[in-house]
Amino acid sequence: MNPGSDRRSAFPAWPQYGHEEREGLIRALEQGQWWRMGGSEVDAFEQEFGDHHGAPHALAVTNGTHALELALEVLGVGAGAEVIVPAFTFISSSQAVQRLGAVAVPVDVDPDTYCIDPAAVExxxxPRTRAIMPVHMAGHFCDMDxxxxxxxxxxxxxIQDAAHAHxxxxxxxxxxxxxxxxxxxxQNGKLMTAGEGGAVLFPDAGSHAAGFLRHSCGRPRTDRAYFHRTSGSNFRLNEFSAAVLRAQLARLEDQIDVREQRSPLLDRLLADIPGVQPQARDPRCDRNPHYMAMFRLPGIGEDxxxxxxxxxxERGIPAFVAFRAIHRTDAFWxxxxxxxxxxxxxxRCPNAESISRDCVWLHHRVLLGSPEQIHTAASAIADVLDGT
Structure with a gap:
């Protein structure tokens, strides 16, 4: 595999790929059927992804937003319903609800883990609440107990929004x-990627069957007479994306191992910088894939x-501002x-307000770097803050 590197920082590039992706794409090309109903790559990926995550049923779809929409539809969420979502999250968490005609109700998050606060959920x-949608922020599990x-x-x-939690x-x-x-x-930045794509895990055969119908325009797999049994849309994943995702899945655990090794070092270095608070970790979250390395700068202000x-x-560190609180966007309203x-x-959501103003995240490819590169990133953060 040749992951490449950033020209300035030499951090590992993302996405990463190798001969496995090339072979998968050729395999999908040469099978002669490029959509899921005629090919075998999507079926194989669903089985492998479900097995990897301990789910009896998996359904591959076009993207993560559609995965949320489909999950909500299967649970009967629609007009008149309310769905509880964290106020600090990517906007898809609320828009998936709102595009179904339901109301998204934001609640506050924990100030240390940035995950939804169970007390706020309660x-x-x-009477109109039809679903609770916790988001496993940056790969850290919400308090699932x-x-x-x-x-x-x-x-x-x-409905677990596990977009960060592979x-x-x-x-x-x-x-x-x-x-x-x-x-x-x-999506392209996620812990495994085909540029776009998504998946839904189902705990039982009935919900999986309902999801399959709705992701394929309400049409059963064997239908030849256009007998559409439910409403739905075309959320089907193509064979090429599935072939790439099979290769990505095969290297996921090794990459998580590296990030789990590097994260404590980065957290320790960041915690030693005055005014920096790394994202906390609940010990019950015993494997964190680290979609992002997140930290707060309390009191700094958004600008x-x-x-x-x-x-x-500018210093070659792949840094980003944190998500804006969803109620602070025009789209939400x-x-x-x-x-x-x-x-x-x-x-109602003071923690989400603060985090969205003072939080920074580093791309997970930083945590795929060497210990020396981790020190480089921390030193750059310290230098920049010293100059503010």
Whole structure:
């Protein structure tokens, strides 16, 4: 494999690929059928991905946003429903809800792990709540024990937004072993990628069958008479993407091993820099794939934080500003917003407000670098902050 490197920093490049992806693409090309109904790559990938994550059923789809939409549809979410989402997340978490005609209800997150706060979830559950959507932020599991109890007590199902959590484990259990539907993304920056793509894990055959119908325009696999049994859309993944993802999956665990080895070093170095707080880790999250290396600069302010990120990028560090709180975007208010003002939500979600202003993340390829490169990244952060 030839992962390449960044010209300035020499951090490993992303995506990474090798002869396995080339062979997979040729295999898909030469089988003569390039869509899932005639080929074998998507079927094989679904089996392999489901097995890897401990799920009895997996369905490959076009992207992670569609994975969330499909999961919500299978649970019957639509007009008149409410879905609880974290206020600090990528906008797809809320837009997948809103595009189905439902209302996204943002709640606050933990100030240390940046994952959804179970107490805030409990306070937000109401008569119209049809799903709770925790996001495993940067690969760190949400408190699935507390959330599972809330789900059981309230009767409201969970949908795990696992877009960052490929290969993650919570007390030894994989995403697909937690008894709830989970959605993944394979967008270009994700821990395994085909440029785009997504997957949904289902805990039972019935929900998987419903998902399959809806991801293929409501049409059964063997249909020849255009007998569409449900509403749906075309969320089918193509054979070429599936072939690439099979190769990506095969090297996922080795890459996680490297990131797990490098992350404690980076966290220790960052914690030694005045004013820097690395993302915390719950010990129950016993395997974190580290989609991002995240840290906060409490009290710095959004403009100054943005200037820090710009300075890091100038030094060859692949740094990014954190997600904007979803209620602070125009998109959130276009359709399917709760009957509250921006400031109402902000008062309920002070941690999400602060994190979105003071948090920085480094691309996970930094954690694939050498210990010397980890020191280089930390030194650059220290130097930039010393100059602010």
């Amino acid at each position: 306070s937000a559950i109401g 507390a959330l599972a109890k809330l789900s059981l007590d309230s009767g409201v199902p969970l 290969g993650a484990r919570w007390q030894g259990r994989r995403v697909g072993e937690l008894g709830s539907i989970a959605a993944f993304s394979f 100054a934080r943005n200037a820090v990120v710009d300075a890091l990028v 276009e359709v399917g917003a709760p009957d509250e003002s921006v400031e109402d939500i902000a008062r």
